[in-house]
Amino acid sequence: MSADATTAPTVTDTPVVDAMKAGGGWNNLWDGLYAMDPSWTEKYMDMAMQPYLSGVIPPKVVQLLCIAVDASATHMYAPGTRRHIQAALDMGVTPEEILEVLKLATIVGIHSCNIGAPILQEEMQARGLWPDSPTSSAD
Template structure:
């Protein structure tokens, strides 16, 4: 597109702060239609980039093109996708506590904790701890109500933790930071999981600064409103020109 002097200055600032390779069609569209929002979005995006507590590769793992450009391998990107594929389990971890409340209200409550679990259920708990490296009491109700599904989920969620020679290709801290990213995202906001994975990050040697940087990166999801909306606007304006 043809840039005005003001837009050219903004493009040069973008290249200096985020790199020319980061300038894609969505940024170009925003620069064209909303230069003020482009400026504000550039500043917002640049904050975690400048801090750099996380490497550029780790910062960009959820963006395939950028991740490859920053040195990520195919295996690391695939493992990131495997990690984010576990997000759907929160249908259970959100719904099961509510189900248990309803059962309690109707006098049909289930036992608390590990008391009364059979050997098979306790073996599934041990298998989860071995493969995932932690345990949380939120899994106990799940294990009681559906041990078969819990067993299948353990295998499903453990793939990025036990492949490639038994440990995966991303370090445990990075895996937990990825969990934090999707738990805190505006489309999800799963607080119990977020707290759990923040704790795991710290237990694996991570820092508050690294977690904060993930929260900043996840906040950038809101810019996608402009990405999606301006593309629709362009298409509609094109129709009117005929």
């Protein structure tokens, strides 16, 4: 059953979303999505919660992975980073372990240097501003 453009879908049973809201794990940026399609949002959140609920990965590791994702240069979501750091500390993760995860997360940003530095060097060489490197190989 689908809703037309003027009628939002109705769902009365969203236990995963309700639990996330009650437990502080809900991101208010998801409110619009939830309002437009609560059924799909419930299914998505149910799937997204599996790492927390399956028990396959220890809860401390799940929190560390969430810190890495939220703090990464491609995401940079401070509220989630804070929430997961608080949860990790509450579970007994040490500040040193969290700091190591944050250090690892910064590695994602190194790709801008991996791409940009060789291009800069090539352009400087083309302008006679960078000496040819004796260790560089031909293309």
